Amino acid sequence: MNSIAATMGHSMVEHPLKKSFLKWQCLTRQIMMRDNQGRPDASIMPSVVLDKTSEPMGHIITIMNKAPGYSLVPEMQHMLRKTNDPAQIRNDALQFLSATYYQKAAEFSDILTSTFPPASQGAAQIRAADRCKLMFDAYGQNWQLDCKVWQLAAHNPLFEATITHNRLFNAALPNESVVLGFEPDWSASSFNQNSG
Numbered sequence: 001m002n003s004i005a006a007t008m009g010h011s012m013v014e015h016p017l018k019k020s021f022l023k024w025q026c027l028t029r030q031i032m033m034r035d036n037q038g039r040p041d042a043s044i045m046p047s048v049v050l051d052k053t054s055e056p057m058g059h060i061i062t063i064m065n066k067a068p069g070y071s072l073v074p075e076m077q078h079m080l081r082k083t084n085d086p087a088q089i090r091n092d093a094l095q096f097l098s099a100t101y102y103q104k105a106a107e108f109s110d111i112l113t114s115t116f117p118p119a120s121q122g123a124a125q126i127r128a129a130d131r132c133k134l135m136f137d138a139y140g141q142n143w144q145l146d147c148k149v150w151q152l153a154a155h156n157p158l159f160e161a162t163i164t165h166n167r168l169f170n171a172a173l174p175n176e177s178v179v180l181g182f183e184p185d186w187s188a189s190s191f192n193q194n195s196g
Contacts, residue, residue, distance in 0.1 A: 013110075015186035021143060022105040025064050028139060033098035038090070038169060043138035046145075051131035058122065062112040062134070062182070065161040070107035073157075076164045086171050093168035111183045112145075113152065113162040118176035126180060127151050134182055137194075146188035150181040 028043035040061045047056035066072060079092045112134070116123035126132060126149055136143040152159040159179045167173050 013186055017189055017191060018110050018184070018186045019105070020191065021145070021184075021189075022064075022108050022110060024139075024141060024143075026102040026105045026108065029064060030098065030102040033094055033102070038094050038097065041138065043136065046134035046136045046143075048126060049133040049135060050126065050129040051133075052129075056135065057125065060114040060134075062114050063162045063165055064112060065109050065158050065165070066107050067109045068157045070104075071157065071161060072101070073161050073164050076168060080164070080167055080171075089168055089171065109158060110186075111150075111158060111181045112147075113158050113179055113181050115162055115166050115173070116178040116180065118174055118178065120178055123151075123178045123180055132182070134184075140194045142192040142194055144190045145182070145184040147182040147184050150183065152179045152181050156181075 025043070028041075032038060032041055032044065044062050044064075045059045046062065047059050049056050075096070076093070079089055079096065083089060130149055132147055132149055134143075134145040134147055136145070152162075154160075156179075158181055162179045163173065163177065166177075
């Protein structure tokens with residue numbers, strides 16, 4: 001990541017598309033937590049089109065993390081430590097994430113993250129491409145984000161936030177999991193409202 005994005009956990013770019021996308025993601029993620037018991041839907045599962053290709057390689061589940069200054073990772077870690085019961089952890093996480101967590105879009109990083117199994121060939125292929133398009137198509141909206149791909153190190157705040165978030169729903173997530181970061185180039189990204 002560029003040094004500012006790496007340090008801050010989000011790009012410092014101000015762009016109207018960025019603001020609109022983050023608001024849309026907050027709304028759809030809140031709906032997913034409240035109405036769908038946290039099950040991922042198309043709004044957070046874009047198809048991935050690698051740079052210099054035209055066919056999607058598949059879909060990934062993205063995580064939208066709070067920027068480090070607004071991080072609630074310690075609260076999430078507390079949920080993981082207070083019980084060994086995965087059902088209780090999931091219930092606590094759903095209550096926490098469906099309340100006010102997604103209410104302020106300005107508190108979130110625009111660098112989306114995704115977790116992959118250790119030694120994932122898919123993650124290696126995405127990382128090797130260096131750039132990709134994330135294609136979101138849900139709730140009547142179509143977003144195409146042109147992204148720089150980063151493999152996040154364990155000391156990166158977005159790595160820790162992503163792993164902690166995912167462990168709320170999958171306690172068996174391996175420590176060696178790979179976390180990729182997708183930093184949008186907002187000037188090369190696009191949005192279309194679907195008719196109908």
